[in-house]
Amino acid sequence: MNTHTFKVLEVQEIKERIAEFALTNEGKEKIYNLAPSTHLRQIEAWLDEVSEAVEILKKSSSVPVHGLGGMELILAKLNKGTALRPDQLSKLYDFLDCCGKMRRFMKDKAYYAKRVTSYVEVIEELPELASEINRCIRNGRVDDYASKELLKIRKQLAIHEERLKEKTMQLIRSNKYKTYLQENVVSQRDGRYVIPVKKEYRNKIKGSVLDTSASGSTLFIEPEEIAHFQEQLTWLAADEDIEVQKVLSYLTGLVEEKEQQIVLAIETMVHYDFLFAKAKYSRSINGVKVMVNDEQEIKLIQAKHPLLGDKAVPLSLELKNGQRALVITGPNTGGKTVSIKTVGLLTLMVQCGLHIPASEGSSLSIFQQILVDIGDGQSITDNLSTFSSRIVNIIEILKETNDHSLVLLDELGSGTDPGEGMGLATAILEQLFNKGAMLLATTHYSEIKEFAEEHPGFVNGSMEFDIETLSPTYRLNIGRGGESQAFAIALKLGIHPKIIERAHQVTYKEIKNYANKEMDSWKQKELEKQIIVNKYKNRKKLVIHDEKIPEFSQGDNVKISPTNEFGIVYSGPDQQGNYLIQVKGEKIAVNHKRITLYISRKELYPDDYDFDIIFQSKENRKKSKLLSKRHDDEIIINYNEQ
Secondary structure (H helix, E strand, C coil), rough: CCCHHHHCCCCCHHHHHHHHHHHCCHHHHHHHHCCCCCHHHHHHHHHHHHHHHHHHHHCCCCCCCCCCCHHHHHHHHHHCCCCCHHHHHHHHHHHHHHHHHHHHHHHHCCCCCCHHHHHHCCCCCCCHHHHHHHHEEEEEEEEHHHHHHHHHHHHHHHHHHHHHHHHHHHHHCHHHHHHCCCCCEEEEECEEEEEEEEHHHHHHHCCEEEECCCCEEEEEEHHHHHHHHHHHHHHHHHHHHHHHHHHHHHHHHHHCCCCCCCHHEECCCCHHHHHHHHHHHHHHHHHHHHEEECCCCCCEEEECCCCCHEEEEEEEEEECCCCCCCEEECCCCCHHHHHHHHHHHHHHHHCCCECCCCCCCEECCCCCEEEEEEECCEEEEECCCCCHHHHHHHHHHHCCCCCEEEECCCCCCCCCHHHHHHHHHHHHHHCCHHHHHHHEEEEECCHHHHHHCCCCCCEEEEEEEEECEEEEEEEEEECCCCCCCHHHHHHHHHHCCCHHHHHHHHCCCCCCCCCCCCCCHHHHHHHHHHHHHHHCCCCCCCCEEEEEEEECCCCCEEECCCCCEEEEEEEECCCEEEEEECCCCCEEEEEEEHHHEEECHHHHHHCCCCHHHHCCCHHHHHHHHHHHHHCCCCCCCCCCCC
């Protein structure tokens, strides 16, 4: 899996959304490092984990995953000859307490989440360590009762400090110093007691100047009378520091003895945070666990692109029994690109052990690599055109593709001469298919649609288009290629049917009747004008009957009276109400009054049925196919021949 694939399919955006559900930085980091697996058993195990975690969240959404902050720094300081600080030991205690809560949380969930609850068993309870930390560390400092010697020293410190305060207060109250003081207060500088003395009386008081006011008018002096008490207090403070370090070293030693158990507990708690983040994300997208296979079979039922939210149109498709290539046709902005990107992204998500937004019964294949050519990829710095840059990418895809590859190709062969682009696209698809890859490709070329129809293993698909609203529905139909919507849109907007019929003949080398389509009043008036023109041109009087001519569609099975023969409607009606009917291999004109519907074409044929098979000879179809590829004056098609 290369970075280009991850970027095009927007895998990073998925990771960022999952990371929002993680409670710890370590859990978020593990999500960002999430990578797809190619091992079936491992992927199934990952998916089972998420399924169990989802069940746990349904029962209790508050999972005790916290207390991991700063644990990496604590582990980094172990076995370095330095003691842990009180705040670090407090964090470790909080983490051990969190581990205990997790063990209690998982205790009653084993019957429906056996795999997930089993992980908590590797978190070893460390009651002695937790108890000692709790006894020795209180309120962010080493407690007085952490050791007998520390308690003794701190009591002495308290007594000496009280004596020092009292002695200093006596000095500022005495008449000896009253005149020299700026104010009658006692303060501290660097932990030593001082009195504020006016600058001009510096020589009147014996002692050390420890500080000066901002204006320089006041000196903070430690009087000689209290210096002895200060020294005693300093020595006791040093003894306190030594004893505190002894306690911290003792606790650090206990932690180092349990380092392996702590490391394992941290890894487990990080995994729980990582796992429940995936489960919370699954619930946010209504995700499900899908089946996985290694047989190049894809079945998606009502699947959605997870980044589109409620805007996503459900996608359903199935490729199995050797069907390895899906060619999707349809109008621009119809959803072709989104469809193949959805398949690619959902496949990557499953291989990362994630649930996907789809219906139960969906199944995805595992691929060693997913190769994509989506977007123009234009390189300005390399001075490559859109077509050239895409061909460079296609070359790499051709090199890397094997029978464990999923290849996604968007608008293959576009950006160059249509004829050459079509031929190149067809050859590339054929080569990738022969290498054993599974393909999903989008195209505008009708020739590729025909190629797919004729080659085993290829399947056509098309994006649905609502001709009434002249807008795409973004739904994928499997099993048939998309028909040209340009003619239908033009007809809908008011182009005369005769013009559309001529355009169809030029494009597809076949005759198709558009006159029986629903026409607005403008088109009806145009037809009436044409009838009048023909009447005077031919000097014949045409009678326009008021009676309504019944409409029959191409492919309708009809009964002809009075012979009671059966035939298939080819085209019509003309201005006299005559239809062209194929009876026993020949086309004959029959007036609508002699025709009754026997079986509708909708009951006989699928919507995408090619009626050339019925109405045109094999020879004509071959000629039509040749003319679609090149111009040849020697090839003449008589559409009335059978």
